Amino acid sequence: MTEAMQAQVVLLHSNDIHSRLENAARIAAIIADERRVMGAHRVLAVDIGDHMDRMRMETEGSEGRVNLALLQEAGYEAITLGNNEGLTYTGAALHELYSSPSRFAVVCANMTLDSTGERPDWMQPGIILEKNGLSIGLVGATANFHPFYKLLGWTTTAPLEAIREQVSLLRSRCDVMVVMSHLGLPLDRQMAEEVPGIDLILGAHTHHLLEEPIVMGETTICAAGKFGDYIGRVEIRIDSATGKPVFSACCLPTGAYAERPEAEAIISAYGEEAKLRLxxxxxxxxxxxxxxxxxxxxxxxxxxxxxxxxxxxxxxxxxxxxxxxxxxxxxxxxxxxxxxxxxxxxxxxxxxxxxxxxxxxxxxxxxxxxxxxxxxxxxxxxxxxxxxxxxxxxxxxxxxxxxxxxxxxxxxxxxxxxxxxxxxxxxxxxxxxxxxxxxxxxxxxxxxxxxxxxxxxxxxxxxxxxxxxxxxxxxxxxx
Structure with a gap:
């Protein structure tokens, strides 16, 4: 395989699953298969919010713990919050979920607690992860429903300004700058135009399926639709001539994959618990x-x-x-x-x-x-x-x-x-x-x-x- 064809890292991204738990189990199988084929050190899995939806019995009956368990079992390494996490659960419920030992980082740059003006211990505005010799910067942001968040003890701010600040802090320290954006495609486009230094935007919230990525200047925008019907797959390599990242992106339909047995077992166990509670x-x-x-x-x-x-x-x-x-x-x-x-x-x-x-x-x-x-x-x-x-x-x-x-x-x-x-x-x-x-x-x-x-x-x-x-x-x- 030539250098132009080699993927140094494969980034898998999901969004707006809305507790379609069977599709989450299929996505877990896809992630596991990618790690088996590519090697775990070359695969990064992230979720861009609204994994939870309380319309689902298992989610409602477990206060979101079934979703947390599925994210953990699949080996996600970073997530951001969507409005279905941030606005349908109290701050105390989110603290109980995300402050427990976890294998993933919760990344959101435009949320702070009213009581302290700071983020809770379990939330970070941005992080850098190392994958197969690449430093990948991740910044997360969620839709700014300020009046609603205020009633739950949060302050949310203008997301593009929060993203701009974090990108300026991380850009010089990473090879690839990625934004996990639960903001919707119109703001993703605006971000690509107005915020310099972003290589890749992974979108959510407006449920856009971008089977071909949108390229605006030096920024690539990807999004994988809704309900876990697709998972986004981005191959990342560094161009040896320019030193800049090059992306090859697509969306994989999940329907043809079998549910991962470990994920199926999680759904079943929480289903029984939910029946008792509800x-x-x-x-x-x-x-x-x-x-x-x-x-x-x-x-x-x-x-x-x-x-x-x-x-x-x-x-x-x-x-x-x-x-x-x-x-x-x-x-x-x-x-x-x-x-x-x-x-x-x-x-x-x-x-x-x-x-x-x-x-x-x-x-x-x-x-x-x-x-x-x-x-x-x-x-x-x-x-x-x-x-x-x-x-x-x-x-x-x-x-x-x-x-x-x-x-x-x-x-x-x-x-x-x-x-x-x-x-x-x-x-x-x-x-x-x-x-x-x-x-x-x-x-x-x-x-x-x-x-x-x-x-x-x-x-x-x-x-x-x-x-x-x-x-x-x-x-x-x-x-």
Whole structure:
């Protein structure tokens, strides 16, 4: 093999697995195979965040320990945090996970603890790893959801400035400068243009699959899609004439690989543990709570009422598509509630003008919104669904023209006013202009973390008055 063909190091990168644990087990097999063929001293494996997703039973039931165990067993040497790690777990939970003995480094340059202004002991802004005679600098960064992180005791900063600082510190000490970027492709492109000294950007967050890398100036950008359907593979060598790194990159589909038996055993063990933990009975119902996406039903109403109470608001409002099914008579377990509402979406309190609420409520009467598919924003359902409300009564005529079907509304017995600003208990997804986009036009938003909307339902299931009221109609058709 000629020098031009030789790979001094093979870098394997995964991202946005979102607890597709079977694919994580396949990736573990690929990593093991690369180490067997190339030699462990020539293979570096890193993960670029969102390995965890609490929609998965094993992840929810183990507080993320199944993901940690899979990363360790596969022999990852460095990871960065995605928003699914950083925003769906408390700081204490992350400390318990990552401060335990680990074979990998947690690398993130734009996160510090509010309490100290420093990073926890288990986090580093950047590191240098030696592989087969190459010094490889790694800097990590995560998406800057500052208001949300603040509620969990973190401060996040502008990622490109944090990356620039770390690159300037490490560049002279390494042969290859790599950024592990859970920022999304648009910011990766901006980084390549604006931050000098970066050789390779490994991307995540926006789920882009770059089967061919993007080359911008002297920087190469790679990304391996989502859900572990692919793993990125980058061959690295140093050009003898220029002394600069040369990359040959691709994405390998994982579906053809068998799951690594050691990883399968980890998934199975944590699955049994999760069944026991999530088997806890939260409440016992003496009447069913159905959930429909296309018409008013009891369980979405119960959730809307719980959001209103939590936010101490005049109105409660949520899309029915957040719920994947209803609840039957009898015991309700934590696992059942998790299965019906697996999203990491958080409650919020918005202050918003009546006109923007009316627009969303009119859209809620249109099938193109009720059945609109939604992806991202923490949503784990299939379609948007109609709006369930509380504290609000709506009289409408479905035979009227679209966007003119609501005839009358009342809030607390008083006529609804388009020009008035209302307090609304709702969900953070709407603030991102997702689904019912007019709900992103609020004057202010206050978010509740670490509560998930399934926690709101769990509390309402213990309230006899809430259970009695959720069957009372809020939407009243005429004609």
């Amino acid at each position: 088997g806890k009975v939260l409440a016992t119902l003496d009447h069913p709570l159905p959930a429909r996406v296309d018409r008013e039903s009891a369980l979405p109403n119960l959730l809307a009422a719980g959001l209103r109470r939590l936010a101490e608001a005049e109105i409660g409002l949520v899309n029915a598509g957040q719920l994947l099914g209803g609840l039957a008579i009898g015991d309700v377990s934590a696992g059942e509630l998790h299965a019906l509402c697996p999203s990491p979406i958080n409650p919020c309190r918005m202050m918003i003008a009546g006109a923007h609420l009316r627009e969303a409520l009119e859209q809620s009467l249109l099938s193109e919104f009720v059945y609109k598919p939604i992806r991202g924003f923490g949503f784990r359902g299939e379609v948007l669904g109609m709006l369930a409300v509380d504290g609000l009564s709506i009289t409408y005529d479905a035979s009227c023209p679209p966007m003119n079907r609501i005839l009358h509304m009342e809030v607390g017995g008083e006529p609804f006013q388009d020009e008035r600003v209302y307090s609304v208990g709702s969900i953070d997804m709407f603030s991102f202009r997702a689904g019912y986009e007019s709900l992103a036009n609020g004057e202010s938003y206050s978010f509740f973390l670490p509560e998930f909307i399934r926690d709101v339902i769990a509390g309402e299931l213990l309230s006899e008055s809430a259970l009695a009221c959720c069957n009372q109609p809020r939407w009243r058709p005429i004609g």
